[in-house]
Amino acid sequence: MTRVRHVAFVIDSDAYGGAAAHTGLLARHLPGDARRTIVASEPVAALVRDAVGRAAEVITVPLTRGRETAPALLHTLRALAPDVVHVNLIDPGSNTAALATATRVAPTVATLHMTGALPVTLAGAYRDVAFATAPSVEVAAQLRLLLPGQRVVRVRSGVDLPPCPVPTRDEHPVVIGAVGRLTPRKGFDVLLEAVARMMAGSGPPFRVAIAGAGREAENLAREARYLPVTFFGHIRDVPALLRGVDVFCLPSRHESLSLALLEAMAHGLPCVTTPVGDTVSEVRRAALVVPPDDPPALAAALHRLCSDPGLRLELGLRARDRAVEAFDARRMAAETAALLRHAASSRRPSPARRARRAARRPGQPDRPDTSTGRA
Structure with missing residues (x-):
């Protein structure tokens, strides 16, 4: 199989969230x-750049999301000439x-994080993708x-x-932690109602x-004005925050499988979450699960954990064990690396390249491309 010498990762997002964190984890843990x-x-x-350190070079291009073309991205990828x-x-x-x-530049593997609308024109955009990975059954x-x-x-x-x-604490006050983008789908307004x-x-x-x-930061801060809630904004050292937390809460309305939830579990924190995406099947018995958009149920679950150190310890141990068993970033990177190698080894010309070759040889069929990239 082709040896991959250069991987280019593209993050087309206007805010740091799960997709960007996922890319950083891949870049740091990719074997080889x-x-x-x-x-x-x-x-x-x-x-x-701050998250990956020296593991990867980071190049800045204008945002492409929601646009029809990406000339700056095309120029950058062509200059990089990655294998995949x-x-x-x-x-x-x-x-x-x-x-x-x-897909015009090199064999491409895509990771889709969320479901969404599927217009009829979308199949053409995915036609030349070598592989697509999904974190959940739904996706x-x-x-x-x-x-x-x-x-x-x-x-x-x-x-x-x-x-x-994280060691279990018996001190008061109990600290309830939450991490995620401040958008409606994360359900932080429900958390404030529960509080x-x-x-x-x-x-x-x-x-x-x-x-x-x-975008919901101001609205949430206004709702929490008289509540014991502190907003820290984006923080670079999430583990430091989690080390000071007793209970983790993620009351999402829509999610495939939250990296923030998995990170809390890896730190051995008892968690309260909602049955969205693959959460129930993946978390199993390692968290309390309440319906989305249900402040009374969320308040009851949080009250139960705040009042019972023994339950916090039990759920935290289950969470840690489940994370070690199933959610190691090194396993995720190794599985993705295998697909990247497979994609690079089966390299075929892009539609644009096939058209150029056909134009150079009028009347002759386009022969299969037997190149294997830079390897």
Whole structure:
């Protein structure tokens, strides 16, 4: 199989979230000595650069998401001349220009993080993708509407596993932590309603720490004005925050499988979450699960954990064990690397290249491309 000497990763997102974190994990944990280059727009590029350190070079290009063409991305990828490109897709339709551009340059593997609308024109954008990976069964099922089944591979998400879980604390107040983009789908408004209900009842003292940035930041801060809630914005050292947390909460309305939730589990934190995407099947008995958009149920689950150190310890141990068993970033990177190698070894000419070759040889059929890239 072809040796991959250079991988280019494309992040086409306007904010740092799961897709960017996923790319950073791949770049840091990809096995082998291949050169790794990440292409992203600001402000994501600066945050990714900080996250990956020396593991990858980060190049900044204008945002492509939602546009029809990506000339700057095309110029950058052609100059890089990678053996294979990996594109992180937020949802099926918003990053099609980045996807089409990548497939013009090199064999491309895409990772889709969320489901979404599938306009009839979308199949053409995915036609030349070598493989598409999905973190959840739901996302994989949607990808199979765009690609033959053998080109869709489920790769379970992974996170860094700290050497030691967070020790259980008996001190008060209990700290409830949450990490994620401040958007409606994350359900942080539901968390604030649950906190208000907890404040109106009896129970041990607690406070809430929320890390993340997003368009709902001002609205959420206004709703939390008289609540024991602190917003930290985007933080670069999430593990440091988690080490000071007793309970983790992610009340998402829509999610495939949250990296933030997996990271909390890896730190041995008891978690409260919702049954969205693959959460229930993957988390199993390692978390309390409540319905989405249900502040009373969320308040009851959080109150239960705040009041019971023994339950916190039990769920935290289960969470850590499940993370070690299934959510190691090194496993995720190894599975993705195998697909990148396979894609690079089966390199075929892009549609544009086939058209140019046909134009140079009028009346002659286009012969199969037997090149194997730079390897």
